[in-house]
Structure formats: structure tokens, C-alpha cells
Amino acid sequence: MKEVFKYDIAIIGSGPAGLSAAIYAARGGLKPIVFERGVFGGQITVTQEVENYPGFHKTLTGSELMEEMRKHADKFGAEICEEEVKGIGMQGLCKIVETNKKIYHAKTLIIATGAHPRKLNVPGEDKFSGKGVSYCATCDGFFYKDKIVAVVGGGDSAVEEAMFLTRFAKKVYVIHRRDELRAVQIIQDRAFANPKIEFIWNSEIQEIFGRDFVESITIFNKSENKHRDIKVDGIFAYVGILPNNELIESRVALDEQGFALVDESMHTNIPGIYAAGDIVSKKLRQVITAASDGATAAWSAEKWITINQEDENTDLKTCELPK
């Protein structure tokens, strides 16, 4: 039988949401553990320049910002565990987390596993990621003043972000594989009326070229069966964002896209299970919104533990920390 380790809060994911939850939990007198399977710090660590986390006015890399958050969690004694969570179970109200190495019991669980953009899967995409290839106009639009950019996609997000990018770029191509948009009509009307936006229909990017930074793309028009090269300084891919929900999809209520549904306490439909950060069904996915979610989830989890652990009808006591 595997040894069992006991915590107040098990946090799955070490991005801004997970670490913020760990800071609030540990400083709030609870014993949290943060599980991280791969690269510490989450998706933001692939970002070269973060300049919109309020208070950090000197531009830093995503890794540097997350290192500061890790030091913050360390300061209050939050435990960080580099094991991959394989499954989540429940025994009554007690939560069971099984990793590739051990079994952990926790009174509450915060799911902060994040999300990731769907990739274009074309040559050059990985090479130029962060060097002209972006998946977030809110994050990176500012860097494209008077430049030429291409947005890939035809849904609400793609078209909204194309319009947002016209605040900076001198020209915005919207490259869509169909001959009509999926975006709602009013957004389409605004985009069609915008003189900086040019739509390229029935087309897909075939390859991305450049030296150190993106310089051009080859696109293929399916209906005309023609290739064409376009000079661009940046590419914003809006072909979907995918929740990292493998651990919870059979258990937690999700929206149509697979993001976790939560109430204003960040509580999911399962008692004592919270979600925070990009995994949550919400409008704006940024470091600051993720960190806010994490703080709220940890604060809520503390209240939940206080209310539930003395209840005679639950077996939450089996999750009790050793005295």
C-alpha cells in the first residue's frame, strides 16, 4: 500500500492561478501542495515580454515573473511537488490525488491546469513562437505599432482581435479557411467596415518565413488552387483555445468548449473542488485574472474547510493532518 500524504489544499498546476492560490493558502494558515508535471510556471513562461501584470512596470519574461511568484509561495512555506497527477478521486468529501509516485489526500482541490492555444501546425510556427507568432492580441498587440499582421481564424475572437489590432498595426489580414465568418453579424459588419482590415478567404497558411523574426507567409487558396506570398511582421492565431481538462472532464461540470464552470467563489459543481485561471469558463485570460482567481479559490477553500471539517456527517476528518 502506498504511503498517504495529507494536505488542506491540493493545487494542480503551477501557473499564476496555482501559485497565487498557494500564496493565499499558505499565508492563510493552511497546508497547500502544488503539483506541476512539466515546466514550472505554466503557459506564461513561453512569453518573452510580459509588460501588463500591474505593478511590474519593468518588462520581464514570463519565466522571470513566475520565478517571483514562486519565491512568494516559498516565503510562506507552500510545498511544490514535481510529480504528474494521474487521477483524482473522492472518498466522501475527502479528495484523493494520485501521481506517478504517490497518493495524496486533501480536504479541497484547486484545478489550475490552464489551457493552450490550438496550433496552426505549419512549418515555422514553433520556430517563430514569441518572435512574430502570437496567440494573444491583448498581450502582444502593443508590439506591432505600424506593422503588418495576419490574424488566422473566423470566429468572434479572431474578428474582435483583428479589430483590436487595427489600433496598432497599419494593416491587418484576416485569413480564414472558409468563405464566410462564424463571428456574430454585428462584429462582422464592423470588421468589414474597417479600412485597415483585408479578408483573405478560403485560405490557409502553408509556411512561415523569416530570419530572426517573422517576415512573410505563404498562403494557399483552396478554391482557386493558388499559392501566394504575403509580407507580414506578425501572425495571431485564433483557431481555438483548448482547456487542459483531462483530469476533470468526467467529474466537473464544463461549458461547451470544455472549460470549468464555477460560481463567484470559484467553486465547481463538486463540493470542495475549485477551479482557477485559464481552465475556467470566462472572458479574459491574463496573468492578472488568473492570479485573482487563485486568490479567490484559496480564500473560498478556507471557508469551505472551516464549515465542513467539523460536520459529523462527513468523513473529511479522514483528511485531517497528522497532529
Added chain:
Amino acid sequence: MKEVFKYDIAIIGSGPAGLSAAIYAARGGLKPIVFERGVFGGQITVTQEVENYPGFHKTLTGSELMEEMRKHADKFGAEICEEEVKGIGMQGLCKIVETNKKIYHAKTLIIATGAHPRKLNVPGEDKFSGKGVSYCATCDGFFYKDKIVAVVGGGDSAVEEAMFLTRFAKKVYVIHRRDELRAVQIIQDRAFANPKIEFIWNSEIQEIFGRDFVESITIFNKSENKHRDIKVDGIFAYVGILPNNELIESRVALDEQGFALVDESMHTNIPGIYAAGDIVSKKLRQVITAASDGATAAWSAEKWITINQEDENTDLKTCELPK
């Protein structure tokens, strides 16, 4: 006729919510203005030690943190205006802000005027504010390890925070002016079962004493007509938090306590008017949650402007910036 100044977003309040909104708006290619009537930085500036804004692991004062956020807003060119807003009006979809000096037009408005705790109004309260007198257990509980504290109040917040404080303090008095709690029954049950909590009924604090830091309080029991001195290291006042809603109470939909009701975009019931930070009806009021609100409100305002400003049926064009 007063001269009119035109902006994309008028932000009322310069705390974490207002400055975060300014950072996101200015970096998002919009022209924002932040109005601040009194002390720059909002309520957090009275705090001596902020150690739970994720990423800032070195303890700093509230004023220092807000100075960093101000530099951040300055970096992207957000305008900050030290004028007191006297009234808010609308002309169609265009928002009118009148200060003690000028009139401003803006396409959107973000209300970030904050909230403030109801005070005990007893001698010593102001002198020891931040030196033993606190209005936020989530913020300051950590500083009271193995100390004796008193919580004043009898509602859900007072009792929940008293239980939270037992994670740190060796003894928690709950001083309530009535002989029963207003908190919901299950919270009462948990609190009564907690051996660290002692209830002092029918009583009010009369005075707070100490040298540099709180050392004791005098309480008066109304039903027994008796005074009594108690040694305490800290006092947490939970007798109400009051929204700074004077500018919006006649216009924006509010909850029963007077906090602004918003949707997930931070949009109020009035088209193009957003709320962010402590003024919002929500669970957890912290710097991190306020900053998140501000970012979301600015992001949403940009989308709203894009959709609405080209609409022939609105007069939002009268808010257009000079070319």
C-alpha cells in the same frame, strides 16, 4: 461654456482597479483618463505591510505598491487628473464627467471608487490603525501568530473571520453589541464549537490603549452596565463595509448593500459603464482581485467601443477624439 476634453475611457478612482484599468486601456491603444479626488492610490495606501499581491514577495507598503502601479500606467501614457468628480451624466451613449474644474466627455466609464470600512468611532482607533487595528483578516491575520485578538461584529463576515483568525491567534474574542449573532446558523455552530473563540455579548469597545501598538481595550457591557479591560494585541473591526457609491447610486443598479452589480465583463446595467474593484458586489476584496477587475473592465470597454462607435443610431461619435 466650459471647454470639453474627450477620452475613450474615463476612470474614476486611482486604486488598484483604476490603475490596472488605465494600464490595460493605454497599452490597448485607447486614451484613458484617471480621476483622483484625494490621496492617490486608494484605500490600500493606508496599509503598512502588503505581502499578498502575488509576485511582490518582498513586503512593501501599500503606497509603495501603488507607486509601482502608477509608474506602470505612466509608462503607457495614461493621464491622471487630480480633480474631484462632481457628477456623471449621459448624452445618448456618450458619458459626461463634470469635475470641480472642467467637463470631460468619454465613450466609456469605469467606476473604481472603492469602498471603506465602517469605523468603530472610538478613541484610539485612528491612532492605532495599521498598528493593531485592522479591517481585513485576510490581509493582516498572518501577523497575529500566537497573539490575542478581538473581532468586533456579529454578522457572517465577523464570525467567519474570527474563525479564520484562530488559525493564527491563540485567543479570539468576538465582541458583539447584541446577545445573539446575525451570522447564518451553520457558521454560528462552528464558531461556538471553536475552543479558541470566546464571545463577549451585549458589549462595545469604549477605548483602545497602547504605546506604539494596541495593548488593551476597555469594553462596556450594556446589560450589566459594567466596564472591563481586556488585554489584546489586535482588533479586527467587522461592523460593515460601505461602498463609495455617491456618484452612481441614482443611476447604476446596486445590490442591497449598495455595491455595483456587474456581469462577467464588469459591465453595469448602463451601456458603456463598467465597475471594478471594491465598489463591485463580490466575495473577496483584495488588491489582486481589484486589479483583475480593472483589466477586465478596460478590455471589455475596448470591445464595447469598437462595436458601438460606428453605429449610425448612436451619437457616440460626438465623443470622438479630435483627429
